[in-house]
Amino acid sequence: MGAASRPRVPSAPLSVDIALTGRCNLHCKYCFYADEMTGLQDLPTEQWLSFFQELGRLAVQRVCLTGGEVFTRPDLWTLIDGVIANRMRYSILTNGTLISKETLAQFEVGKRRLRLDSIQVSIDGSRAEVHNRSRPNSFDRALRGLRLLLEAKSPVTVRVTVNRHNVNDLDHIAHLLLDEVGLAAFTTNEAYPCGIMERQVEGIMLTPSQRLQAMQTLTELALRYEGRISASAGPLALAREFRAIDEHLAAGRTNIPGRGTLSGCGGVFTKLAVLHDGTIVPCHQLATLHLGKIGVDDLQQVWCAHPTMIALRQRREISLENLDTCRDCPYTGFCTGGCPGGALFLTGDFNSRNPMDCYRVHRGQDPYYQLES
Amino acid sequence: MVPPNATRYITNPDVSCREEGPDGALLFNPDSDQVLLINPTGLVIWRALEGPRTSEGIVAFLMERCEGVPEEAVQQDVADFIATMIDKGFVGTWQGA
Numbered sequence: 001m002g003a004a005s006r007p008r009v010p011s012a013p014l015s016v017d018i019a020l021t022g023r024c025n026l027h028c029k030y031c032f033y034a035d036e037m038t039g040l041q042d043l044p045t046e047q048w049l050s051f052f053q054e055l056g057r058l059a060v061q062r063v064c065l066t067g068g069e070v071f072t073r074p075d076l077w078t079l080i081d082g083v084i085a086n087r088m089r090y091s092i093l094t095n096g097t098l099i100s101k102e103t104l105a106q107f108e109v110g111k112r113r114l115r116l117d118s119i120q121v122s123i124d125g126s127r128a129e130v131h132n133r134s135r136p137n138s139f140d141r142a143l144r145g146l147r148l149l150l151e152a153k154s155p156v157t158v159r160v161t162v163n164r165h166n167v168n169d170l171d172h173i174a175h176l177l178l179d180e181v182g183l184a185a186f187t188t189n190e191a192y193p194c195g196i197m198e199r200q201v202e203g204i205m206l207t208p209s210q211r212l213q214a215m216q217t218l219t220e221l222a223l224r225y226e227g228r229i230s231a232s233a234g235p236l237a238l239a240r241e242f243r244a245i246d247e248h249l250a251a252g253r254t255n256i257p258g259r260g261t262l263s264g265c266g267g268v269f270t271k272l273a274v275l276h277d278g279t280i281v282p283c284h285q286l287a288t289l290h291l292g293k294i295g296v297d298d299l300q301q302v303w304c305a306h307p308t309m310i311a312l313r314q315r316r317e318i319s320l321e322n323l324d325t326c327r328d329c330p331y332t333g334f335c336t337g338g339c340p341g342g343a344l345f346l347t348g349d350f351n352s353r354n355p356m357d358c359y360r361v362h363r364g365q366d367p368y369y370q371l372e373s
Numbered sequence: 374m375v376p377p378n379a380t381r382y383i384t385n386p387d388v389s390c391r392e393e394g395p396d397g398a399l400l401f402n403p404d405s406d407q408v409l410l411i412n413p414t415g416l417v418i419w420r421a422l423e424g425p426r427t428s429e430g431i432v433a434f435l436m437e438r439c440e441g442v443p444e445e446a447v448q449q450d451v452a453d454f455i456a457t458m459i460d461k462g463f464v465g466t467w468q469g470a
Contacts, residue, residue, distance in 0.1 A: 011393055059391035061401045061408075087389040089403045115403055 007269045009313065012058035012300050017273040017284055020048065020079060021068035026095050028122075029134045029204050030163060030191035033068070036287055040277035043294075045075045047278065049082040051294045056086025058300055062117060064091045066284070068276060071098035077106050089115045093159075096121035097138050099145030104152045113154075120157045121146045123186075125165070126172035133165040134191070134204060143181075150182060158183055162218075162235055163191035164203070167210045170217045178228055185227070188218060190234035192342060192356065193372070206235075208364065208371045215239035233339065233357075242359050245334045255333025262351065263316035264336035272303060282312055285341025286350065315340060315351055323353060325368045331359045381425040381467035382455055388463050390419060400463055407461060418454050425467035428455060 019033065021042050027034075055063065063083055070076055070092055083090045099121075107113045121142060125131030128139035135142070149156040158177055160166070166173065177183045190211075191204050206214060214235035222229040222236060231237040248256060265283075273284045278294040280302055281287050291309065292302045303309060320326040320335055329335070337343070338357025340350040346369075347355070355361045355369035364370070384390075391399040397412040398419065411419060414435075421434045431451050436444060458464035 010399075011391060056389070059389035059399070059401065061389070061403070084403075087387055087401070087403050089406060111404065117406075 007266065009269055009304070011304070013060055013270060013272045013303055015062045015064065015271045016055060016060055017064045017066065017271060018048075019066050019068060019274065019276040019284065020070050020076070021073050022276045023072045024067060024069040024095070025072060025097060026069065026135055026138050028095075028136075030161060032192060033284065033287070036275055040275060040279070042073075042276050043278050045078055047295055048079050051274070051278070052079075052082040052086045052088070054294070054299055055088060060088060062089040062091070064093065066093040069095055069098065071103070077109070077112070080112055081110065084111050084115050089117050091117040092119045094119060094121055094145075095135065095138060095142060096123075096145035096149075097141035099148050101148065104148060104154070107152070107154065116155060118155045118157050119149060120159050121149070122161065123158050123173065123177065124161055124163070126169050126176040130166050130169045134161070134163055146181060146183075156183070158186040160186060160188045161191050162188055162206065162214045164206055164210060167206060167214050167217075170214065171221060174221045174225060174229060178225055186229060188229065188231045188234050188236050190214070190356075193345065205372060208362075211235055211362070211371070215242075219243075238357065238362065241357075242362065245331055245359055248334055253333075259336055260320055260333050261316050262318045262320065262337035262340070262353070264338045264354070264357065265312070265315070265340050268309060268312040268315075272299070282309060283341060285339065286312075286344060288344070289350075312340065312350065318351060320353065325355075325366075326353055329360050329366075335359065379427065381427050382422055382431075382459075382464050383425045383467045384419060384422045385463050385465055390416075392416065402461070402463055405462055407463075409461065409463060414450065415454055418451060422458075422464060425469065428452060431455075 022036060022040055023042065071094060073079065080090060107116065122135065123131065123142060123146065124134045125139065131139035131142070146156065146158065160173055162170065177186050190206060193205055215238060218229065218236040219239045229236065267283055273281050274294060275281060275287060280291040280294060280297065280299065281289055282291065289308050291306045320329070320332040320337060326332050338354030340354070342354035342356045343352045344350040355366070358366060358369070360366040361369050361371060385402065387402065387404055389401045389403070391401070393399055395413070397410060398416045400409040400411060400419070417435065417438065418431055421431050426434070428451050432444065432447050435447050435451065439447065455464060
């Protein structure tokens with residue numbers, strides 16, 4: 001089984017995820033960014049604008065603006081105009097609660113609407129009692145914001161983060177979003193044992209049986225709604241992944257070409273991230289791996305030559321058969337080792353497999369890791 | 374169609390150009406969200422068009438840098454490049470003084 005081929009590394013990232021602020025008007029139970037929010041200070045407007053100029057010089061194509069809650073920044077529109085002036089497109093992740101008619105009017109100024117790829121609102125329940133358990137006191141405001149964006153024909157998307165509080169509500173959430181609100185599609189993920197949730201695992205993280213339930217429910221809903229529910233991680237993505245493994249095994253295959261190594265993350269070949277104090281990190285899921293500071297360190301140098309970036313890219317040359325946790329696993333030939341962020345959170349080493357994405361863990365057959373029940 | 378000779382062309386200032394070593398460059402139009410990969414010759418033309426030039430001016434610019442290439446072939450390459458770029462909104466006609 002050969003190592004996965006390494007993608008060519010472009011001269012600079014194609015996109016950058018930027019946490020513009022550590023301020024947020026909510027206190028969600030599973031926020032992965034909560035520790036950074038309390039420990040770091042926001043950068044002033046001028047420093048972000050200067051950074052956007054650097055991104056423009058490097059011909060970065062798009063940024064994803066997140067936080068915290070981006071709409072708590074009073075200078076948000078100035079910053080968005082800075083993105084636009086430097087020849088980039090942008091997307092926004094928001095809790096939706098601060099979206100108003102004034103917000104929609106602001107989007108119509110200049111090229112703000114033209115350059116907007118998407119604006120993603122988080123909805124975690126079909127009604128306040130469910131949504132508010134993980135995202136306190138926000139359901140009505142988030143839904144109002146979502147409806148406003150839809151009425152304005154904004155490129156709005158929704159993310160549902162599956163957790164212990166909404167696992168029995170998934171069909172109602174799908175009905176609300178797709179039938180009642182009229183959303184074209186939504187995506188799903190799963191509350192991960194990281195950030196603030198690390199301290200609340202038992203309260204919100206799916207149990208193994210709930211995870212299985214979520215996988216089954218979301219698979220059925222995705223079929224019923226014909227592709228309008230998707231996922232790149234979490235229960236629905238894992239259900240598809242694990243089903244594919246079973247199908248390959250049933251067909252007598254021993255591997256999937258390009259797999260069998262720690263090749264689960266392509267992000268390190270295309271993108272970087274920045275925390276709200278200007279710290280450069282490989283990804284917001286790898287927020288403890290500090291690579292430098294904007295305005296101090298040359299972003300292109302960090303991208304091309306930082307030892308951590310090089311190590312993350314070389315990760316896909318590590319065969320799973322060389323890992324103690326995977327050596328005797330019957331699924332190594334079908335596996336990519338999953339997200340390095342999860343691996344780092346759960347094992348302290350990004351050069352390990354992510355147990356949350358592991359088929360053997362999911363089946364309760366792993367001798368090294370058991371999901372919290 | 375070969376554009377009229379007197380017309381001066383210029384790159385769309387909103388388009389970014391990312392040089393990628395021997396592969397040429399990646400052009401990105403953020404208004405249309407279109408990406409174009411251009412080869413090293415295309416990159417030379419692109420750089421020439423960062424100031425307003427006629428197609429003849431670009432041909433002359435290239436002929437100074439290319440040895441042993443028939444001028445007719447260069448003219449055709451330049452005409453094709455400009456036509457494609459105008460069609461996709463990556464290059465426009467110069468309206469300045």
